[in-house]
Amino acid sequence: MDTHLQSSLDQATENIGRDRPTTKREQRAASIEALLTKALTLFITQGYHATTVEEIAQSADLTKGAVYFYFKSKANVLKALLDRTEELTVEPTIAAMEAAGKDPVDRLNAFVRSQSVIGAEKTEYMLLAILMSAEFNGSGDEIETRLTDLMARMENALRETVKVGQESGAFRNGIGPDELASVIMATNKGCYVEWYMRGGDLKGHDFARAFRDFVFDGVAART
Amino acid sequence: MDTHLQSSLDQATENIGRDRPTTKREQRAASIEALLTKALTLFITQGYHATTVEEIAQSADLTKGAVYFYFKSKANVLKALLDRTEELTVEPTIAAMEAAGKDPVDRLNAFVRSQSVIGAEKTEYMLLAILMSAEFNGSGDEIETRLTDLMARMENALRETVKVGQESGAFRNGIGPDELASVIMATNKGCYVEWYMRGGDLKGHDFARAFRDFVFDGVAART
Amino acid sequence: MDTHLQSSLDQATENIGRDRPTTKREQRAASIEALLTKALTLFITQGYHATTVEEIAQSADLTKGAVYFYFKSKANVLKALLDRTEELTVEPTIAAMEAAGKDPVDRLNAFVRSQSVIGAEKTEYMLLAILMSAEFNGSGDEIETRLTDLMARMENALRETVKVGQESGAFRNGIGPDELASVIMATNKGCYVEWYMRGGDLKGHDFARAFRDFVFDGVAART
Amino acid sequence: MDTHLQSSLDQATENIGRDRPTTKREQRAASIEALLTKALTLFITQGYHATTVEEIAQSADLTKGAVYFYFKSKANVLKALLDRTEELTVEPTIAAMEAAGKDPVDRLNAFVRSQSVIGAEKTEYMLLAILMSAEFNGSGDEIETRLTDLMARMENALRETVKVGQESGAFRNGIGPDELASVIMATNKGCYVEWYMRGGDLKGHDFARAFRDFVFDGVAART
DNA sequence: TATGAATGAGAGTTCATTCAT
DNA sequence: GATGAATGAACTCTCATTCAT
Known part of the structure; x- marks a missing residue:
C-alpha cells in the first residue's frame, strides 16, 4: 500500500x-x-x-x-485570492494556448474554450480579477500593480497570437493587434460581468456560444 | 416696474x-x-x-x-448624475434607434453608431452607469434599482431589435434573443471600460471599428 | 475711541x-x-x-x-503641545541667558533662575518635554526628532556657557563641557520629575534652593 | 540508587x-x-x-x-525583573551604606560609589526601576506600589543618612532632609537616564565624577 | 516543555451627516 | 448661499490572554 x-x-x-x-x-x-x-x-x-x-x-x-x-491585513486576503486566481485562471489559459501549437487559429480557439471552461467552473476567480481591476484602477495601490500584471499575462498572450494571425493572413488586417486584442479581452470581461449580474436570466450554453462566435467572427479575415 | x-x-x-x-x-x-x-x-x-x-x-x-x-446627501449627487446620464446617453440612443425606422439592421446600426458617438463625447456618463452598476450590484440600495432601470431601457430596446431581426431572418437564429442581446451589451460595456482603463495605449478609431465589426459579424445570420 | x-x-x-x-x-x-x-x-x-x-x-x-x-491625528495633538512647550520654556530660558550678558556665571544664573520660574509656573510643559523624550527615545518616530531638537536648543546654550566658563576659569576644569553640561541637564530634568512625582511631600522653596546650589557648587572652580 | x-x-x-x-x-x-x-x-x-x-x-x-x-502574564515578567532589580541594585546599595559604619559622610560616600558601580555594571536594572516608575506613576496599578516600595527603600536610607549628617553638622542645614535627599535622588536618576539616552556622546569617567562632585558639594555644610 | 489557533476588548482613524451662524 | 464645528457609527488593526494539543 x-x-x-x-x-x-x-x-x-x-x-x-x-x-x-x-x-x-x-x-x-x-x-x-x-x-x-x-x-x-x-x-x-x-x-x-x-x-x-x-x-x-x-x-x-x-x-x-x-x-x-x-x-x-485585509489586503493580504485579497492578495491570497489573487494568487489562486492566477493559478486557476491565467495559467490554465496560457497553458492551453501553448499546448494548442503554433497555429494562431488553434491558439485563439484554445483561449476561447479555456475561458468557457473557466466561466463554467471558476467564474468567481475570473470575476474577482475583472472587478478588482476596476475597483483598484488608478488607486496607486500595490494591489493595482498585482492586478495589472495578472491581467497583462493573459492579454500579452492574446495580443501575440493576434499579431501572428494577422501576419499569416488568418486574422483580419487593417486594425492594430493591440486594438483587436483589447476588444477581445473587453468582450471576454464584459461577458463575465454580464453573466454574473444577470446569470439567472440567461441560458449558459447560448451565451457561451454567442461569445465564442463574436470572437471568431470578429477576428476573421475580411474577404 | x-x-x-x-x-x-x-x-x-x-x-x-x-x-x-x-x-x-x-x-x-x-x-x-x-x-x-x-x-x-x-x-x-x-x-x-x-x-x-x-x-x-x-x-x-x-x-x-x-x-x-x-x-x-451623497447619494443624491449620484442620482443627479444618473439623471443626466439617462438624458445624455440612454435617450439619444433610443431616439436614434427609433429614428432609424423599423428595419432591425438599421436599428442595430443606429445603436452602434450612437454608442460610438457617446463613447467619443459623453464617455464619462456612460462609464458612470456601467461602473456604478457593478459597484451597487446586489447592494439592495435604492440606487441599484435606479441603475437597473436605466440600463434596462437600453437593453430592452436592443433585445426587441434583436428579436425582430431574428424573426425576419436578418440576424442569426438558434440563440435566444436575450443571450444575443446580452453579449452585445457585454461587448459594449466591456469596450467602454477597456477604453477607459487603457485609453492611452489604444487608437480610438481602430478600437471603435473593431467593436462595430464584432457586433455586426456576431449577430449576422449564419449562412 | x-x-x-x-x-x-x-x-x-x-x-x-x-x-x-x-x-x-x-x-x-x-x-x-x-x-x-x-x-x-x-x-x-x-x-x-x-x-x-x-x-x-x-x-x-x-x-x-x-x-x-x-x-x-493624535500625534498632532502632541506636536501642538510641543510647539507651546518650545515657546513657553525653551525660548524664555534662552532669552534670559542672552539677556544676562556674556559672563558665564551670569548666564548660568539666568538659566537656573529661569528654570525655577518655569518650574513654578509652567511645570507641565517642561515635564512634557522630559517625559516624552523618554517615552519616544529610540522610537524612530518623527516626534523623537522634534523632541531631540527641542531639548538640544537648551542643552546647546548650556554647553556653550559651560565651555566659556571653563575657559575663563570661572567653572571647574578637568571635565569635558559636554559631561558637565549633561550632569546639569540631568539634575534639572531629574528635579522636574521628582517634583512632579512627589510634589505633595516636598517644600518647593527648599527643593528649588537645593537644586540651585547643586548646580552652582557642582560647576564651581575647584580651589 | x-x-x-x-x-x-x-x-x-x-x-x-x-x-x-x-x-x-x-x-x-x-x-x-x-x-x-x-x-x-x-x-x-x-x-x-x-x-x-x-x-x-x-x-x-x-x-x-x-x-x-x-x-x-505580561505584568509578571516585569515583576520578576523588579525582583532582580531589588536584589541587584537596592540591596547592594543599602548593604554598602550599612557596611560603611555610622558616619553620614562615609555612608553617603558608600551610596555614591555603589551607584557608580551599578551604573557601570547593572545600568539596565537601575534604569528599569527609574523608567517604569515614570511610566506607571499614577496608574493605580499593583506594579506602581511595587515600584514605589522599591525606590522608597533607597530613598529612606538616603534620607536617614542626610538627616543624621545635618544633625551632626556635617551636611548643610536650613533645608529639610526630605528636600535634600530628593534632590540627590533626582540627580542620581537624572544621570542614569541622561547616560542611557546620550551614552554614546559622553565620557563615562568624567560623567561619573561630575555626578559624584555634584552630590558632595551640594550636600556640603555651608561655611 | 511549548506551540499555534483563536478570541475579544479597545485603539486610532475616517466619513456621511447635522446644524447654528 | 455657504461655512465650519461637531457628532457617531463603522472600519482596520493590535494585543494580552486562553486553551487544546
Missing part, C-alpha cells in the same frame, strides 16, 4: 465520528479555506472596500482576530 | 466686466455644475464609496456643507 | 449673560484650548501611548471626532 | 559535548533567562506598554505561549 494512501487512512481513522478537523494543520487549512472562500464571494458581490473584515470572519464562523492571525 | 425685473437689471449691472457669476441664480447653477462635474470624474476614477464628500467639495472649491446644501 | 476697543466691546455686548463662546472663532479657540489643556495633563500623568483620544475628547467635553477635526 | 540522582547522571551523560542545555531543568532556566534578559532590554528601550509579549518571545526565540507558560 502506498504511504500516501496509508497516511490518508490514518487521518480518516483519527477523524472517525467527527466533522471538525483535529490536527492543527487541518485546522489551519480549514480555517484559511473557509476564510478565502467567503472572502471571494463577498469581494465580488459587494466589492473589496464595501466588504468588512468582520463580515469575512463571521461568514466563516470565526472572529476578526482570526483573519488577522492568518493574513495580517 | 416689477421688482423681479428690477433686480435682474441690478444683477446685470453688477456683472458688467466680470466673468464670475454674481446673481444668486447664476451662483447656484455654477456651484451645482462644478460639484456635479467633479463628482462625475471622482466617481468613475475612484468609485462611489471610495470618494468622499469632502473630495467632491474641495475639487469644486467649496466645502462639504455646500454639497449638503444643494444635494441633501 | 479706538476701533480695537470698540470691537471688543461689541463682542462683550454680544456675549452678555452667556458663558459659552458665540462666534465660530471663539468656539474654535475654546475647543482647541480645552483639548490641549486636557491632553497636556493626560500625557504627563499617563504617558502618550497610555492616553486614548477618547479620554482627551471626553475630558474636554467633546467627542473623538472633534479631536480629529482640529488635529487630524 | 535513588531515581533523582540517576536521572541527574543521565542528564549529565546526555549533555556531554553539547553547549545547549538538554535537561528540563536547564531548559527551563535557559528559557526564563532568555525571556527576562530580552524583556529587560525591550522594556527600557521601548517602555512597558509599547513592548508586546510577541516581541519578548521572538527576541528569545520562543513563542508567546512560552511567556505565558512561565510567567502567566
